[in-house]
Every structure is written in structure tokens, then in C-alpha cells.
Amino acid sequence: xxxxxxxxxxxxxxxxxxxxxxxxxxxxxxxxxxxxxxxxxxxxxxxxxxxxxxxxxxxxxxxxxxxxxxxxxxxxxxxxxxxxxxxxxxxxx
Amino acid sequence: xxxxxxxxxxxxxxxxxxxxxxxxxxxxxxxxxxxxxxxxxxxxxxxxxxxxxxxxxxxxxxxxxxxxxxxxxxxxxxxxxxxxxxxxxxxxxxxxxxxxxxxxxxxxxxxxxxxxxxxxxxxxxxxxxxxxxxxxxxxxxxxxxxxxxxxxxxxxxxxxxxxxxxxxxxxxxxxxxxxxxxxxxxxxxxxxxxxxxxxxxxxxxxxxxxxxxxxxxxxxxxxxxxxxxxxxxxxxxxxxxxxxxxxxxxxxxxxxxxxxxxxxxxxxxxxxxxxxxxxxxxxxxxxxxxxxxxxxxx
Ligand code: SF4
Ligand code: SF4
Numbered sequence: 542x543x544x545x546x547x548x549x550x551x552x553x554x555x556x557x558x559x560x561x562x563x564x565x566x567x568x569x570x571x572x573x574x575x576x577x578x579x580x581x582x583x584x585x586x587x588x589x590x591x592x593x594x595x596x597x598x599x600x601x602x603x604x605x606x607x608x609x610x611x612x613x614x615x616x617x618x619x620x621x622x623x624x625x626x627x628x629x630x631x632x633x634x
Numbered sequence: 635x636x637x638x639x640x641x642x643x644x645x646x647x648x649x650x651x652x653x654x655x656x657x658x659x660x661x662x663x664x665x666x667x668x669x670x671x672x673x674x675x676x677x678x679x680x681x682x683x684x685x686x687x688x689x690x691x692x693x694x695x696x697x698x699x700x701x702x703x704x705x706x707x708x709x710x711x712x713x714x715x716x717x718x719x720x721x722x723x724x725x726x727x728x729x730x731x732x733x734x735x736x737x738x739x740x741x742x743x744x745x746x747x748x749x750x751x752x753x754x755x756x757x758x759x760x761x762x763x764x765x766x767x768x769x770x771x772x773x774x775x776x777x778x779x780x781x782x783x784x785x786x787x788x789x790x791x792x793x794x795x796x797x798x799x800x801x802x803x804x805x806x807x808x809x810x811x812x813x814x815x816x817x818x819x820x821x822x823x824x825x826x827x828x829x830x831x832x833x834x835x836x837x838x839x840x841x842x843x844x845x846x847x848x849x850x851x852x853x854x855x856x857x858x859x860x861x862x863x864x865x866x867x868x869x870x871x872x873x874x875x876x877x878x879x880x881x882x883x884x885x886x887x888x889x890x891x892x893x894x895x896x897x898x899x900x901x902x903x904x905x906x907x908x909x910x911x912x913x914x915x916x917x918x919x920x921x922x923x924x925x926x927x928x929x930x931x932x
Contacts, residue, residue, distance in 0.1 A: 542775050548783035549859060556779065587739040601783050
């Protein structure tokens with residue numbers, strides 16, 4: 542399942558997409574440790590699989606929480622995407 | 635007391651042609667949303683009774699009230715249930731539920747039952763959020779997106795406009811279509827700003843129909859963007875209270891170039907219905923309260 546967490550407002554679309562089918566195979570859960578803003582948590586989904594999701598209290602602030610990882614110029618690889626062994630994470634902005 | 639134009643019809647329903655005592659498996663689903671709450675009672679996987687009411691000041695009481703109203707005059711007691719699933723924003727606060735399941739999964743499952751297995755895209759326009767869900771032929775979610783950042787594009791936003799224009803919420807959609815020419819949509823995406831923009835349009839001499847057309851159009855465009863992000867696939871269906879608003883639905887259909895499927899049940903019960911269907915499946919898997927229960931098929 543592709544789960545899109547975030548929001549759209551007057552300024553744009555701010556979604557982090559996690560392909561949770563890939564998380565089922567993942568042993569490292571590296572996204573959790575990689576994210577300096579502690580956005581990722583591992584929880585059981587509705588089908589009893591342990592998958593990554595964006596913490597409930599962070600879903601309306603991803604634009605601001607991710608800002609330090611996304612400088613306007615010379616953006617380095619995002620830590621969450623770089624560390625995920627299954628390329629399960631995408632950012633819309 | 636001033637008329638509350640936003641107030642939609644609260645009601646309960648039961649299938650008077652059937653006797654639940656003939657059934658084997660009694661399951662329940664309750665959806666406690668931020669604006670409305672629904673309870674659905676299923677007998678052997680078919681809807682037997684439901685209620686649809688406004689959410690009160692706290693989730694546990696709303697869950698109890700919704701279920702009590704669905705049970706009214708059925709003769710079913712809480713002890714008769716084999717399993718109950720709670721969903722919605724208040725799902726973890728349903729005191730009598732055996733399990734909580736997200737509203738995304740429940741809307742997909744309920745939409746699959748309500749619209750049939752060909753439905754692939756479900757747009758749920760709820761009280762305070764909007765969800766775009768893609769699902770497979772069994773109603774399992776394959777992709778979802780939820781926007782609950784603000785009330786624009788939601789039932790609450792529409793209620794605010796109904797009150798502002800003194801138009802009953804049930805008439806908003808039809809009245810918005812009573813315009814000779816489609817006006818430009820209101821430009822504000824935030825409901826607070828959209829409300830002040832609408833007030834200004836009224837002062838400028840716009841008719842109520844025209845203002846509603848501009849708002850419904852903005853709302854349709856907003857959810858269209860949401861749907862575009864997940865990628866709409868046929869068949870397409872809408873759940874939630876706004877599915878009853880012809881003004882938003884017809885404008886959205888036009889923008890999508892698709893016609894939404896016609897529901898078999900009240901679109902507001904989709905979440906609770908999905909929860910009750912999950913409960914039925916869990917009983918089939920032997921996880922029901924009465925472990926000796928014979929599994930129901932179908
Ligand atoms: S590291 Fe990637 S695959 Fe592993 S749990 Fe996190 S998002 Fe899922
Ligand atoms: S971009 Fe940075 S803050 Fe945002 S999710 Fe990835 S690691 Fe976390």
C-alpha cells in the first residue's frame with residue numbers, strides 16, 4: 542500500500558509517501574534512526590504487518606519538520622531516503 | 635431559537651423484513667468522526683440496522699449513543715454481538731469495541747460493499763477531512779491520501795456556508811446549480827477566508843446561488859487536486875456527507891470526466907459499514923467473542 546502522509550495547503554503539496562508493502566520485508570527499520578525530526582514510527586497496520594508510518598502528531602507539520610534536510614540550494618540526499626534499503630520513501634516537494 | 639441551517643438529518647434505520655434471531659453472526663461497526671458518528675449492525679454479513687447522528691462533546695459517549703440508537707427496537711443486546719470494530723478519529727475511545735481499525739481501511743471496505751467490487755477509487759468527503767483511497771476488488775487499500783489540515787473541502791466547511799447564506803444544508807447543492815453561468819470559484823482555500831470572501835460577494839450583489847456555485851466549484855477543484863495526486867482509476871465513487879451534495883459532485887464529475895457510481899446505502903455510513911464487515915471477517919477467522927461460533931460464509 543502506498544500511504545501518503547502530509548497535506549496540501551495554499552502554498553503547495555507536502556506529502557511523504559511510504560510504500561508499506563516494502564516495509565514488511567525490512568529488517569533494519571533504518572528510517573526511524575535516520576530521521577533527525579523523529580517523523581517515522583513503526584506500527585502494526587490494519588493487516589497486522591509492522592510497517593513505517595509518519596507519527597500522527599507530525600503529519601500537519603512535515604513541511605517545517607523536513608526543512609533542515611531541504612536547503613534551498615545544494616540539497617543533499619535526504620537521510621530517510623538514503624538509508625531506506627528498499628527505496629520505500631518518496632517526498633512530493 | 636434561530637434556525638440552524640447546517641443541521642443535517644439524524645436518523646436510525648432497521649430492516650423490518652428480517653428477524654435477526656434467524657442469523658448466526660451479529661457484528662457491529664461504529665465510526666466516531668469529528669462531526670458525525672454512525673453505528674452499523676450486521677447479521678450474517680448483511681446490514682440489519684444503523685444510526686447516523688452528530689458527534690457529541692466526547693467520543694466514548696458518542697460511540698455509546700450511536701450504538702444505542704442503532705439497537706433501538708431491534709431486541710438485540712450488547713451481549714448478542716460476536717465482534718465490534720471501532721473506526722474514525724475517535725476509534726480508540728469506543729468503550730465496547732473489540733478492535734480499532736483505521737477509517738482509511740474501513741472506508742475502502744465499506745465502499746467496496748456499497749458500490750460493488752468494480753470500485754477502484756473512493757473519495758471520502760468527511761466532516762473535517764478528505765480522503766482519496768485506491769483499492770482492489772476486495773476493498774483492500776492500495777494507495778491513500780488524507781488531508782485534514784483545514785476545513786475547506788469538508789462537510790464542516792459546507793455547514794459554515796449553509797449557515798452564512800441561510801440555506802438548509804440539504805438544499806445547498808441543488809441551489810448552487812441554479813445559475814445561468816458558472817461563476818469563478820472562490821479563491822481562498824481556507825474556510826475562514828472563503829467565508830469572508832463570500833460575505834463580500836453577497837455585499838457586491840451576488841445571489842446566494844451564485845455564491846454557493848463559487849464555493850462548490852472551489853471545493854470540487856480542491857478535492858480534484860487530491861484525487862489527481864493518487865491517480866483516479868475507474869470505477870469512481872464518493873462516500874461521506876458531501877456525496878449527497880449535487881453541487882459538488884456534479885462539478886467534480888465534470889472536472890474528472892467521470893460519473894460517480896450510485897450508492898446502495900446512505901454514503902455517511904461507509905466507515906461504520908466497513909468496520910462491521912471487518913468484524914464479520916474476524917469472526918469468520920475464529921476471532922469472535924463466542925469462540926464456538928459457527929463461521930458465516932459469503
Ligand atoms: S527503512 Fe524503508 S522499508 Fe524499512 S521500515 Fe523504514 S520505510 Fe519501510
Ligand atoms: S527529509 Fe529529513 S526530516 Fe524529513 S522525513 Fe526525511 S529525514 Fe526526516
